[in-house]
Amino acid sequence: MATIEDELERARAAQLEELSSFLRIQSISTLSSQQAEMRNAAAWLVDKLQRAGFKNAEVLETGGHPLVFASFHVGDDAPTILMYGHYDVQPVDPLELWTTPPFEPKIRDQKLYARGASDDKGPVFLHILALETLIRRGELRVNVKLCIEGEEECGSTNLPTFLEKNAERLRADVLLISDTTMVGPMQPGICYGLRGLCALQVDLKTANSDLHSGLYGGAVPNALHAMVELLASLHHPDGRVAVDGFYDEVVDLTMDERAALAELPHDDEAYRKALGLTALFGEAGYTTIERSTARPTLEINGLYGGFQGEGTKTVIPHEAHAKITCRLVNQQTPATIQEKVKKHLLEHAPIGATLTVTLQDTGNPYLGSFDAPAVELAKKSYEHAYGVQPYMTRMGGSIPIVEVFHRVLNIPVVLMGFSLMTENFHAPNEHFSLENFDRGIRALTHFYREAATALK
The missing domain is CATH 3.30.70.360 (Alpha-Beta Plaits)
Incomplete structure (x- = not known):
């Protein structure tokens, strides 16, 4: 049998075309005029998941835009991973600032340009490709559930109620999310806290x-x-x-947390100049990184x-x-x-x-474990794909639904992103690095393949 690396390399062109077909769907959740497109995107996901080997893949109603749920069961004694993502995207205004039309995906300079490429259709698709590869090879030895919503960009209005009502159906040992960013190119980071x-x-x-x-x-x-x-x-x-x-x-930062945040690549003077400021300012006694992520x-x-x-x-x-x-x-x-x-x-x-x-x-804010087994596995998976140890980070922004998942299901959360902060999500010319497309699939394939042992 060919190696996973060889298999992914041969399938790359077809995978990118398939992602492009997903990106062509104008699934803008905040526009009532796009309700049909929202359902088209959900149906596209169900079809893709079924072709990937998920016999149980369906569209579920939420009271708003539908949610896609799929599961793959290998055994009652195997660990279960719940993956969360979203298929809805932001509006594209101002349209005149796009170099190419937002729903006509184009590759330029090893980047795939389209609305949703980085947030969050691209990362969601990486998970599907990784799982599809392992299912086809007979190497998936954990139970997997996917919860892909259509309302993240409009506040996840109906998801908390859905989680409360379907907590048993969604029960898992760990939640895996890729709707966060890396620290920089070839600088992966695991986010363990959100404000x-x-x-x-x-x-x-x-x-x-x-x-x-x-x-x-x-x-x-x-x-x-x-x-x-x-x-x-x-x-x-x-x-x-x-x-x-x-x-x-x-609760103040621990010494270990402050040490981890101090390792992040950051220069106050470069940061100041890039923002056009004459000086930085913030709460005394804390670094810029600490002020902007953990205070x-x-x-x-x-x-x-x-x-x-x-x-x-x-x-x-x-x-x-x-x-x-x-x-x-x-x-x-x-x-x-x-x-x-x-x-x-x-x-x-x-x-x-x-x-x-x-x-x-x-x-609500979310603060996860610094060294849970699933976090340790994510570190090894990043290192497998990128050849470097990931940074441990906290994000200054908010993803409120993460705390809801954590509270309702009472499971650890791993925030393992592949997008870059410079990729213009929510703005014209959104794009996704093809290097992270390639390495992201490999990192996720490693995570899902090794989880059977790591999460026991």
């Missing part, structure tokens, strides 16, 4: 209308003055959040009010508005942080100002 999120809208009012600054200036409160004074109270000068109790549930934050995302047009208008604004989000870590819970921030805002409202604070989106 959570909570959002608030702040609306401030003073008088019942805007007032003439010549007639009333100096005698009445200015809504914009009040808002900037209020927002300034949220932080200490050294960068720490000034909200009472904000850090109560934060909680409170950010003002939007501030508006008063006259916005050309020229001058001499008014005293009677209302101002701000949007706030917090990134959360460890044991912080979004609802608790929202209430603490709301309490701070109400208690610090300037004289003459009336506040309305609206609580908005939330997502």
